[in-house]
Amino acid sequence: MLEAKPRHGAWLNVSGHTHFALWAPDAKRVAVTLQDDTQHEMSANDDGWFTASLPLAAGTDYQYLIDGHLRVPDPASRWQANDVHGPSRVIDPQAYHWRSNQWQGRPWQETVLYEVHVGTLGGYAAVAEKLPALAELGITAIELMPLGEFPGGRNWGYDGVLPYAPDSSYGTPDELRSLIDRAHELGLMVFVDVVYNHFGPDGNYLGQYASAFFREDVHTPWGPAIDFRRREVRDYFIDNALMWVQDYRIDGLRFDAVHAIGERDFLLEMAERLHASIPASRHLHLVLENEHNDAELLQQGFVAQWNDDGHNVLHHLLTGEHEGYYADFAEDATHKLARCLREGFIYQGETTRHGTARGSSSGHLPPSAFVLFLQNHDQVGNRAVGERLRTLADDHALKSATALLLLSPMIPLLFMGEEWGSEQPFQFFTSHNDELGEAVRKGRQNEFKDFSKFSGQAIPAPNDASTFETSMPDYHNRDTADGSAWQAFYRELLSLRHQHIVPRLPGSQALESRVLGEAAVTASWQLGDGQVLHIALNLGREPVDAVAAQGARTLYSYRSEGNHLPAHSVRVVLEGAQ
Missing domain, CATH: 2.60.40.10 (Immunoglobulins)
Structure with a gap:
């Protein structure tokens, strides 16, 4: 008890x-x-x-x-x-009998994240059934999209209003514990995405009896801001994070959109109290989503940040898309990619298209302070019709970029289905009441007015059950010849990462990056044992040359021919004593 x-x-x-x-x-x-x-x-x-x-x-x-x-x-x-x-x-969190009592987690450098939406996979028990295949592939951590109780049975989770209650449409609290237990038995960490910057629009009664929970002088896209100046409010969210760590034994938290939290000291207190709550032998990893690119937070209890900058420039180079937020990355994109590989963030105080300065200096941080990805729930599902990257980019270019993702010293994140080359969309879905559902539909339609590609096009209605059903991963395609070939590709790269990159990550640092040509770069990192990792990537249409150091050994090559990199190719080499 x-x-x-x-x-x-x-x-x-x-x-x-x-x-x-x-x-x-x-x-x-x-x-x-x-x-x-x-x-x-x-x-x-x-x-x-x-x-x-x-x-x-x-x-x-x-x-x-x-x-x-x-x-x-x-x-x-x-x-x-x-x-x-x-x-x-009322529940008893101590009633569940854990099988993996010796589990202490895994070091951060071993992390390969795999983001999943529990509902589209069928609930906690169904996710647990899929874990052995992920562990065999080389995944070391699953990241669950937000679990807090939301209205209805279909939601991304970011409309949650009761963050302490794992959503009942996915299963019981003990079924969630069993999922986590099974993951730990297989050597997989479990991360939970938590939303502490706002509540959803339906089912939040706090304002009716605790109006001081919010502040009327600061407004957000979701309404009055949460008042993190108050002790009671801080404890509400810190205790929630402690619940995940203590009662559910999760290994990491991904904090959604902390740029919408004005009180920076709250985040620092959160990190301090979480780390103080566990023994020194246990690994706990705290990861941020932060549009402000605040590098200092990554030296104060938070191990890494989702690197949207890296995604955005790679997406532009892979697809040519340049509207909306991609406009900030389309100009001089190759140099921006080179900076990302060398320093982490692209925007380190520079002005965006909105005329505001964004970011802080990040070149002093280790590459493992950045979570890199080509796809995730936001970057797929927040598109108008939820297209996967494979439907937008050349397969050879996509594979070359994937090699960069999985063999660079940054921490990679995959989105469910990515590993078998899924082309099925992942769309934005809800199950609100009719009035709220219609308001969300209209808002969604208006959101894409700046994209000429979707001008006049009907956006899938989030509240329609078919939008949710369309987003359920196509496992029948996983076992086709094409799906098996993609899985073999990911398995090979992840095996190389675990064998050659992960053991050398502690103490690694970026050395340099250079532009080789249009959409082509080379980057180098000194790894913890003194060896130097070189990755030469050509996402462009014209061939380039990238001369490898004498004596360097090729770790991986895709379509490259010695020092010659044709269009859509990559070469990864290690230089130094073996």
């Missing part, structure tokens, strides 16, 4: 009772109500807290009754069996 602690939510204490705590500073009275309509008044404490300790066991369904008329779920509910508006359920 858990010790009673001064935090949000309901938890079992040492006496076998359930302790309830709700921060409701706007309320005069709060009661715990049960399914038989019995009510238990909560004690009003200082600073807006209401508490009660009741002889209730795990499995009890409850709601809070605010001022005698508003029934709401627990904002820190650990389980919502009947969606966001239904009752919350």
Whole structure:
């Protein structure tokens, strides 16, 4: 059983009772109500807290009754069996019997991330069934898109409103634990994507009894900003992160869109408290998504950041797309790619197309401080019709870029289906009520007005069940000859990474990068054992030459011929003592 602690939510204490705590500073009275309509008044404490300790066991369904008329779920509910508006359920996080008790995680340099959407794969149990194949391929970590309870049964997860409750449409909390347990048995880490910058539009009642949770003087695309200046608000999210680490034994968190969090010191406190919560022997990796390219955070408890800059310039070079945010990367794209490989971020204080400075100096950081990817949920699903990169780029160019992705010292991330060359779209889907669903559809249509390619084209309606069904990975194509060939390609590259790159990553640093020609670059990194890794990549249409150092051994070559790199080719060599 858990010790009673001064935090949000309901938890079992040492006496076998359930302790309830709700921060409701706007309320005069709060009661715990049960399914038989019995009510238990909560004690009003200082600073807006209401508490009660009741002889209730795990499995009890409850709601809070605010001022005698508003029934709401627990904002820190650990389980919502009947969606966001239904009752919350007391659970015992200690009841699950873990099989992988000796698991301590894996070092960061061993990470090869694989992002999955649990719902499109069929739920927690279905994801667990797919883990052996991923481990055999060379994946070392799965990253689950957000799990917090969201309205309906179909959602990306970024409309979640109850972050403590793993979504009930995917399975039970213990089925999630079993998925994590199975991953650990196979040597796979598990990361969870968490959303602490906003709540979804349906099912968030906090503003009706805790308006101080938000600040009216700062607005975001999702409404009033969350007020991270308040201790109660900070603890709400920090305790949630601690729940994932302690109760679910996850190995890493990916923090969504932290650029929308104005209080930088909150992020630093989050990292400090998370690392302090675990023994020194356990690995815990905290990763950011941050449009501000704040390099300093990557030296203060956060191990890496998703490198959107790297993706955007590679996407432009692979597809020729140059509208919207790709416009910031289309001009002088080859030099921008060279800078990315040498220094991590492309924008380090330069002005974007919006006329604002973005980013900070990052060249002093190790290459493993950047998570690189060619596809992910955003970069596929946030397209108008969700096309995969394979439908947009030449296969040879895509394979050459994939070799860079998997053999560079940056940490690679793959998106589900990428490894078998999937051409099936992944689209934006929801299951909101009709009114909200229509508003989302219109907003989605308006979002792409700046892209001439989609002008006048109907965008798939997020609320239609068919949009979700279209996005379910095409596993029947995985085992075709084409799918098997792509998997063999990824397996070979990942084997080379684990054998030759990963052991040498600690202490590695970028040396230089040079432009070889249009869309062609070469980059070098000194690895931790003193050897030098050289990657020469040609995504252009014209051949280029890249002379390898005498005595260097070729680690991998795709379509290259000695020092000659034809269009859409790559060569990877190691130089130095073996």
